[in-house]
Amino acid sequence: MSTLHDIPLQTLDGTATTLAEHAGKVVLLVNVASKCGLTPQYEALERMQKQYADRGFTVVGMPCNQFGAQEPGSAEEIATFCSTTYGVSFPLLAKADVNGANRHPLYAELTQLADAEGEAGDITWNFEKFLISGSGEAVARFRPRVVPEADEVVGAIEANLPR
Structure with missing residues (x-):
């Protein structure tokens, strides 16, 4: 049976990877952006990374420029912003589309999941979060x-x- 762990991904620096790298860990996957009103959520995400990392948890960020062009930077610019502004230590993936014709295959799967109100479908904005077992x-x-x-x-x- 195929899982989200099997979908090919790239790290922010272009290295091939998959979520299988985090097998056994709970992953909070977040589509992130550097110039969004919600960008300060990076602070809480980093706190959670530090609080839960030794218990089998990681945050994984996937930059996306689809919402108000709020992630226009290059991979290097994104990495620098995240490390210098928020001290981000969790992994970042390559910038990708989360909606539309060029939607990343990971998000093609994730957007089928409904939220607490029973709504599935497109990502609504930056910093939408998915918990992956x-x-x-x-x-x-x-x-x-x-x-x-x-x-x-x-x-x-x-x-x-x-456990």
């Missing part, structure tokens, strides 16, 4: 304005952490 299944979806440290996000992470 250690076995590579999408288990929860949180819309952009749901802050990373919201009770429902933390609860879902803790419920899915390895």
Whole structure:
């Protein structure tokens, strides 16, 4: 059976990878942007990375320039911004489309998952979050304005952490 772990990805520096690199870990996958009103969510994402990393968790960011052209930078510019502005230590993937004809295959799968209100479909804006289990299944979806440290996000992470 194929899982989200099997979908080919690239790191921000262009190295081939997959989410299988994080097999056994709970992943919070977030489409990120450097020039968005929600960009300060990077602070909370980094706090969560530090808080839960040793318990089998990682944040993974995928830059996207589809919403208000708020991620116009090159891979190098994105990496520099994330490390110098927010001290980001979690992995970042190559910039990709999350909606439309050129939607990344990972997001073709993820957007089938409904959020807490029962809504599936297109990503609505930057910083939409998907929780992926250690076995590579999408288990929860949180819309952009749901802050990373919201009770429902933390609860879902803790419920899915390895025992």
